[in-house]
Amino acid sequence: MKYAMITLLLILPALLFSQAPSAQEIIERVDKNTLSDSKIVVSKMIIHGRRGERTVEAKSWQRSIDHSFTEYLAPAREKGTKMLKLGDQLWTYSPATDRIILISGHMLRQSVLGSDLSYEDMMEDPFLQNMYEAKIIGPDTVANRPVWILELKAKKKGIAYDTRKIWVDQERFIILKENLYAKSGTLLKQITLGEMMQVEGRWIPKTALYKDVLKEGTGTEMIVDSITFNENIPDYIFSKASLRK
Amino acid sequence: MIKFLLKGLMRDRSRSLFPVLTVFIGVFLAVFIYSFMNGVLADMVRSTAHYQTGHVRIMAQAYAKEANQNPNDLAFIGVAKLLDVLNEKYPEMIWTPRIKFGGLLDIPDEKGETKTQGPVSGMALNLFSSSSVEIRLLKVKEAIMRGRMPKQPGEILIGDEFAKKLQVSPGDTATLISSTMYGSMAMTNFKIAGTVQFGVAAMDRGTIFADISDIQVALDMQDTAGEILGFFPDDIYHEKQAPIMAAAFNKEFKDSDNQFSPQMGTLPDESGLADYLGLIDSMSIIIIMIFVVAMSIVLWNAGLMGSLRRYGEIGVRMAIGEARGHIYKTLILESVSIGIFGSVLGTLAGVAVAYLMQIYGLNFGFLFKNSALMISSVYRAQVTFGSFIIGFAPGIISTVLGTAIAGIGIYKRQTSQLFKELEV
Numbered sequence: 001m002k003y004a005m006i007t008l009l010l011i012l013p014a015l016l017f018s019q020a021p022s023a024q025e026i027i028e029r030v031d032k033n034t035l036s037d038s039k040i041v042v043s044k045m046i047i048h049g050r051r052g053e054r055t056v057e058a059k060s061w062q063r064s065i066d067h068s069f070t071e072y073l074a075p076a077r078e079k080g081t082k083m084l085k086l087g088d089q090l091w092t093y094s095p096a097t098d099r100i101i102l103i104s105g106h107m108l109r110q111s112v113l114g115s116d117l118s119y120e121d122m123m124e125d126p127f128l129q130n131m132y133e134a135k136i137i138g139p140d141t142v143a144n145r146p147v148w149i150l151e152l153k154a155k156k157k158g159i160a161y162d163t164r165k166i167w168v169d170q171e172r173f174i175i176l177k178e179n180l181y182a183k184s185g186t187l188l189k190q191i192t193l194g195e196m197m198q199v200e201g202r203w204i205p206k207t208a209l210y211k212d213v214l215k216e217g218t219g220t221e222m223i224v225d226s227i228t229f230n231e232n233i234p235d236y237i238f239s240k241a242s243l244r245k
Numbered sequence: 246m247i248k249f250l251l252k253g254l255m256r257d258r259s260r261s262l263f264p265v266l267t268v269f270i271g272v273f274l275a276v277f278i279y280s281f282m283n284g285v286l287a288d289m290v291r292s293t294a295h296y297q298t299g300h301v302r303i304m305a306q307a308y309a310k311e312a313n314q315n316p317n318d319l320a321f322i323g324v325a326k327l328l329d330v331l332n333e334k335y336p337e338m339i340w341t342p343r344i345k346f347g348g349l350l351d352i353p354d355e356k357g358e359t360k361t362q363g364p365v366s367g368m369a370l371n372l373f374s375s376s377s378v379e380i381r382l383l384k385v386k387e388a389i390m391r392g393r394m395p396k397q398p399g400e401i402l403i404g405d406e407f408a409k410k411l412q413v414s415p416g417d418t419a420t421l422i423s424s425t426m427y428g429s430m431a432m433t434n435f436k437i438a439g440t441v442q443f444g445v446a447a448m449d450r451g452t453i454f455a456d457i458s459d460i461q462v463a464l465d466m467q468d469t470a471g472e473i474l475g476f477f478p479d480d481i482y483h484e485k486q487a488p489i490m491a492a493a494f495n496k497e498f499k500d501s502d503n504q505f506s507p508q509m510g511t512l513p514d515e516s517g518l519a520d521y522l523g524l525i526d527s528m529s530i531i532i533i534m535i536f537v538v539a540m541s542i543v544l545w546n547a548g549l550m551g552s553l554r555r556y557g558e559i560g561v562r563m564a565i566g567e568a569r570g571h572i573y574k575t576l577i578l579e580s581v582s583i584g585i586f587g588s589v590l591g592t593l594a595g596v597a598v599a600y601l602m603q604i605y606g607l608n609f610g611f612l613f614k615n616s617a618l619m620i621s622s623v624y625r626a627q628v629t630f631g632s633f634i635i636g637f638a639p640g641i642i643s644t645v646l647g648t649a650i651a652g653i654g655i656y657k658r659q660t661s662q663l664f665k666e667l668e669v
Binding site (some may be wrong): 054 | 359422429432505
């Protein structure tokens with residue numbers, strides 16, 4: 001009996017570990033939880049700058065991973081500005097100039113409306129499994145929830161962040177914390193997810209704090225006001241013509 | 246005696262021609278290089294002052310820490326009031342606000358969609374007022390290649406090379422995409438009034454110039470500027486006056502607890518030229534020293550050859566009772582005459598060539614094709630009072646030094662051996 005107990009204690013961690021999903025399975029579950037055929041999101045972005053804070057409100061329509069249309073609703077200076085992502089191209093429209101402009105090159109690295117997010121962040125393929133090789137570093141706890149820490153290394157060149165470290169909720173398969181690194185190993189951004197909500201059976205973050213660590217300020221808060229999945233979004237929304245409407 | 250020595254030099258060309266030529270070439274090079282360096286340095290200081298820092302520059306403290314990134318979100322608010330104070334306290338200075346900004350310049354096609362675009366750096370200054378000091382300092386009117394000066398809101402100037410790259414001409418529309426000082430996206434349509442070429446590669450390649458009032462509206466920077474530049478009225482940096490002014494200003498207005506309070510800096514500190522200017526000063530002395538040493542060696546050699554050739558003459562002079570010291574002194578006096586003569590010729594030639602280069606300049610644009618330095622690609626010399634006197638130091642010192650070393654041989658000759666030597 002004594003030997004049986006010792007043997008059990010010795011093999012228990014191995015048994016538990018063997019039941020844990022692989023790194024690849026974890027990011028597949030994360031992707032599955034995050035992505036949908038389409039979604040419509042109304043959100044707020046509170047940008048904490050060195051001279052105070054600003055709140056930008058927006059409504060986004062997203063279909064698959066490469067079609068996205070965003071209209072900014074407030075403040076007055078931003079109202080009517082629209083952005084359209086079609087594949088690897090990002091177009092923006094400003095009512096003040098009545099111009100449709102392609103955002104490319106170094107402009108993609110610029111901040112979106114002064115926030116801690118860049119246009120490059122918006123352009124990224126959200127499917128982690130398409131872009132990264134994952135490896136489990138170990139277990140941890142974030143916000144009193146058990147998580148796996150995964151290190152993701154870019155599979156291909158030209159990806160904005162060469163390495164990511166993600167803390168994935170072991171039960172809900174949602175990222176609770178994320179560090180984004182440059183190829184040199186320099187930490188570029190930190191994302192910390194706050195309140196969670198369950199919508200149509202999925203766990204999604206209601207609030208998140210994006211922090212560009214190379215920038216002064218306390219970061220940009222993202223707040224999801226409403227979200228609906230698998231809506232039927234008409235094709236015209238994802239056309240350049242809709243930018244002027 | 247000097248007249249006698251001069252006659253000797255003129256009649257015996259082999260005694261004077263080679264040393265004079267050596268001094269002439271050395272002095273010519275010294276004067277030319279000195280004037281050239283003067284010109285390059287003056288141009289660098291002038292360009293830096295005009296395009297970047299002024300003679301003194303006022304910025305918010307937070308902005309100053311990251312000034313090379315033009316962080317307009319940290320710009321100074323309350324420009325009008327501060328300008329009033331500056332004009333009252335330092336009325337002798339010319340004060341002018343500027344905004345530097347970056348972004349993307351986008352050119353529309355007939356449908357209003359992107360035809361071409363390129364990253365742009367911009368400078369907002371007072372362009373509309375005909376009495377604008379900026380137009381005079383930057384010689385904006387002279388820099389116009391095509392089109393005209395902006396006359397009304399919404400008109401800009403664009404670097405000629407940049408315009409060609411974007412395939413735009415005066416009259417075309419260009420959209421500036423940038424950020425407001427509060428971080429919002431700023432998109433503004435401008436009409437291209439003209440194209441400019443300043444001869445500064447970094448600017449001609451990708452810069453636009455707009456009136457500050459237009460950019461204040463476009464970037465939501467009302468009564469705000471990134472920097473306020475101060476210029477001395479004679480457009481010359483006064484190295485004693487400027488630091489005193491900056492110290493007095495900072496004592497009164499700089500508040501270490503408020504990162505948005507203004508601070509004043511001087512041209513050498515603001516531009517990082519302080520060490521460079523010191524180095525250039527040292528370089529002038531080093532160049533002169535090199536010429537003195539090199540020419541002294543050549544003239545020492547010439548003196549030795551001269552002594553050999555004049556071996557008999559010096560022997561006879563010693564034999565008839567002329568003191569060694571007197572002979573040595575006459576040789577030195579001869580060398581002084583040669584030094585002065587060669588220096589005058591070398592200085593005149595050096596100044597003449599330097600003056601031509603001051604007028605016409607030499608275009609080194611090909612070297613600065615990809616440079617980000619705000620310096621002119623046309624190099625010009627600058628003839629100053631120093632150009633007229635700088636050559637005399639190496640010219641005279643080297644001839645005297647060369648002769649003095651070569652002449653030591655006189656003291657080694659034995660009077661008892663003279664007649665024996667003269668028999669040869």
